[in-house]
Amino acid sequence: xxxxxxxxxxxxxxxxxxxxxxxxxxxxxxxxxxxxxxxxxxxxxxxxxxxxxxxxxxxxxxxxxxxxxxxxxxxxxxxxxxxxxxxxxxxxxxxxxxxxxxxxxxxxxxxxxxxxxxxxxxxxxxxxxxxxxxxxxxxxxxxxxxxxxxxxxxxxxxxxxxxxxxxxxxxxxxxxxxxxxxxxxxxxxxxxxxxxxxxxxxxxxxxxxxxxxxxxxxxxxxxxxxxxxxxxxxxxxxxxxxxxxxxxxxxxxxxxxxxxxxxxxxxxxxxxxxxxxxxxxxxxxxxxxxxxxxxxxxxxxxxxxxxxxxxxxxxxxxxxxxxxxxxxxxxxxxxxxxxxxxxxxxxxxxxxxxxxxxxxxxxxxxxxxxxxxxxxxxxxxxxxxxxxxxxxxxxxxxxxxxxxxxxxxxxxxxxxxxxxxxxxxxxxxxxxxxxxxxxxxxxxxxxxxxxxxxxxxxxxxxxxxxxxxxxxxxxxxxxxxxxxxxxxxxxxxxxxxxxxxxxxxxxxxxxxxxxxxxxxxxxxxxxxxxxxxxxxxxxxxxxxxxxxxxxxxxxxxxxxxxxxxxxxxxxxxxxxxxxxxxxxxxxxxxxxxxxxxxxxxxxxxxxxxxxxxxxxxxxxxxxxxxxxxxxxxxxxxxxxxxxxxxxxxxxxxxxxxxxxxxxxxxxxxx
Amino acid sequence: xxxxxxxxxxxxxxxxxxxxxxxxxxxxxxxxxxxxxxxxxxxxxxxxxxxxxxxxxxxxxxxxxxxxxxxxxxxxxxxxxxxxxxxxxxxxxxxxxxxxxxxxxxxxxxxxxxxxxxxxxxxxxxxxxxxxxxxxxxxxxxxxxxxxxxxxxxxxxxxxxxxxxxxxxxx
Numbered sequence: 001x002x003x004x005x006x007x008x009x010x011x012x013x014x015x016x017x018x019x020x021x022x023x024x025x026x027x028x029x030x031x032x033x034x035x036x037x038x039x040x041x042x043x044x045x046x047x048x049x050x051x052x053x054x055x056x057x058x059x060x061x062x063x064x065x066x067x068x069x070x071x072x073x074x075x076x077x078x079x080x081x082x083x084x085x086x087x088x089x090x091x092x093x094x095x096x097x098x099x100x101x102x103x104x105x106x107x108x109x110x111x112x113x114x115x116x117x118x119x120x121x122x123x124x125x126x127x128x129x130x131x132x133x134x135x136x137x138x139x140x141x142x143x144x145x146x147x148x149x150x151x152x153x154x155x156x157x158x159x160x161x162x163x164x165x166x167x168x169x170x171x172x173x174x175x176x177x178x179x180x181x182x183x184x185x186x187x188x189x190x191x192x193x194x195x196x197x198x199x200x201x202x203x204x205x206x207x208x209x210x211x212x213x214x215x216x217x218x219x220x221x222x223x224x225x226x227x228x229x230x231x232x233x234x235x236x237x238x239x240x241x242x243x244x245x246x247x248x249x250x251x252x253x254x255x256x257x258x259x260x261x262x263x264x265x266x267x268x269x270x271x272x273x274x275x276x277x278x279x280x281x282x283x284x285x286x287x288x289x290x291x292x293x294x295x296x297x298x299x300x301x302x303x304x305x306x307x308x309x310x311x312x313x314x315x316x317x318x319x320x321x322x323x324x325x326x327x328x329x330x331x332x333x334x335x336x337x338x339x340x341x342x343x344x345x346x347x348x349x350x351x352x353x354x355x356x357x358x359x360x361x362x363x364x365x366x367x368x369x370x371x372x373x374x375x376x377x378x379x380x381x382x383x384x385x386x387x388x389x390x391x392x393x394x395x396x397x398x399x400x401x402x403x404x405x406x407x408x409x410x411x412x413x414x415x416x417x418x419x420x421x422x423x424x425x426x427x428x429x430x431x432x433x434x435x436x437x438x439x440x441x442x443x444x445x446x447x448x449x450x451x452x453x454x455x456x457x458x459x460x461x462x463x464x465x466x467x468x469x470x471x472x473x474x475x476x477x478x479x480x481x482x483x484x485x486x487x488x489x490x491x492x493x494x495x496x497x498x499x500x501x502x503x504x505x506x507x508x509x510x511x512x513x514x515x516x517x518x519x520x521x522x523x524x525x526x527x528x529x530x531x532x533x534x535x536x537x538x539x540x541x542x543x544x545x546x547x548x549x550x551x552x553x554x555x556x557x558x559x560x561x562x563x564x565x566x567x568x569x570x571x572x573x574x575x576x577x578x579x580x581x582x583x584x585x586x587x588x589x590x591x592x593x594x595x596x597x598x599x600x601x602x603x604x605x606x607x608x609x610x611x612x613x614x615x616x617x618x619x620x621x622x623x624x625x626x627x628x629x630x631x632x633x634x635x636x637x638x639x640x641x642x643x644x645x646x647x648x649x650x651x652x653x654x655x656x657x658x659x660x661x662x663x664x665x666x667x668x669x670x
Numbered sequence: 671x672x673x674x675x676x677x678x679x680x681x682x683x684x685x686x687x688x689x690x691x692x693x694x695x696x697x698x699x700x701x702x703x704x705x706x707x708x709x710x711x712x713x714x715x716x717x718x719x720x721x722x723x724x725x726x727x728x729x730x731x732x733x734x735x736x737x738x739x740x741x742x743x744x745x746x747x748x749x750x751x752x753x754x755x756x757x758x759x760x761x762x763x764x765x766x767x768x769x770x771x772x773x774x775x776x777x778x779x780x781x782x783x784x785x786x787x788x789x790x791x792x793x794x795x796x797x798x799x800x801x802x803x804x805x806x807x808x809x810x811x812x813x814x815x816x817x818x819x820x821x822x823x824x825x826x827x828x829x830x831x832x833x834x835x836x837x838x839x840x841x
Contacts, residue, residue: 255823264748378787
């Protein structure tokens, strides 16, 4: 059932609030008449002990029934968490997918545990061949004999021939207390052993430092009030809260028992409860007239700036609103750092209330969702839910601040003077060599010192500098929305931010820079990918181009800070980009390298003759076994790309892009 | 980032516990059995408010009310029983309100004014119905039988039930 259906039903329920129940009403009036006639002495009905007793028993029965209903009837609005940012998965969130990427034969059937063992064997072979320099055959032999690791249990776990060594009693006891099966603990230890290959000093990881097998338990966060856009006040639901259900039952119980036992005290207790039951029905929910005004301290902040948001809600009606609960629709891409976007209050006519909070601006265009307004009558027995929408947008364009170090482009042939220092001799500033003077060499290039010394004419040559034509390609596919913590900056955000900085550096040194993306694409009416709206900015330079680049990075839908809903095919997009690239264009490719497609994209671009540099923001974590395996997978992909001649700059989560590039420069990826 | 705790709000929690303690003291002073029930009810209510559990709150309020009824049956004076009943219903109402507000808005949210409105209205309803009931009691004590009083109360209860909305299940 869709949400609108539910709302429709709620609204119907709301209309029934006005209905009355006939039978109890008639009974009530009849009893009242009888009682009054006795009081005024019109009839002399003898109210006997038996009669009172019977009435009492019926009342008790009705009471129990009424109280029992309470359990199913209480219904209140559930609220979302607009204070939070949208969360993204951590690499390795799905264990079976993670393990399957290492399996060589995924076609034949294998049981769950068999799949895991096969996957781990594949992972072990992959790391041994890459980081220990073994051939595939040798790696397989080492796994069979268990030579590859010093841990006997791990060796036996992956080898079909080796016997599992007996565990010492102490560890067996500990395992029994932990209730962790030996299979799980073996998987954990094996993964840790595989992850340790290629690193020095990590070989003997203590068992406590081995990541947990179980998934991390994550809070279920709904970061938006609603995805629908509303302007003005829109009623979305009317609910019967059932708040007082059962109190009438308590009243009947006391009156009934009091009648049976002839105790006026008990009857009086019932009267008090009856008072509350009556209170529940005196009012219906007022129809609120509210206005909302949202002011921001800065509508175009720099990413990372704090923006103060003030929301003023005013009761425009002439009636008191005794019960208002307000939750502002903080954009999904922003998180609250201070203050609160919620309030519970009562508003007199013409009165206003302020909500003040601070959000930290992040790159991108963020639109506020409608605020949720819950209002109730004085008795809280019924509730109305409204969305109150006012269009407010924050746009944070990335700063195009150049990097502190040089961007490590690859040496390549190009035509204009620019950042690339080539190996060819020619015009430039950096000394290259001296050659014999030839006619027509410019005078200022003649080595006059040498001429003074020996009388010979010689010409100085410099390294020729050329402008590179660079296209920055950002991998913004759904599978790239990954972060080491669910609400940490994800790989796409980091890529876009760094892309702006790198573009600025390149533009400053005279290179021409373009921008492209692989990301979510809308479909046209006939289900075809609508490639017209993909991000493409042809390499160019100049102030205007710089501005275009900046606004594309800030607000192109393919770079949204909120993860897309569905996956999109990347092949057609890549084909289009390859058609658009001229042959000598270099590509700087931003990708977290967390799936095989990212490697294929880089290699295809390389195969076309483009010099590709991969800058890879690292979103992996190591808190669970599955995450550790995902990290191993990324390491293997990085290694494979580098072996194929595509330099990869690994950008760790805690580093800035300057540090990552500086490290790559000193490491000589060039 | 500020984390939202979806636990019962403080002001209503304090008011609710106060109401329950008043009820307990009044019942306990005259009826040991009622006091025992009252103690259990108070415990359940406090547990429900600590955990934010509606079921415990409802049971706590119900048990406390049974304590009041037992007190009345054991011969507690009408005045004491009425005060006990008001305290009990106040405690139950405000505890529910605290749990609901906690779930919808969270404990950190500013809800003072809303909670104050809840406390005042709930207390007003309790005191008003107690005064009315007590007035009827004095009036009926002056010569009219308990039966007539019971009939009057039942009439009121049925009228209320008749004027209330139809139930969703029946719709």
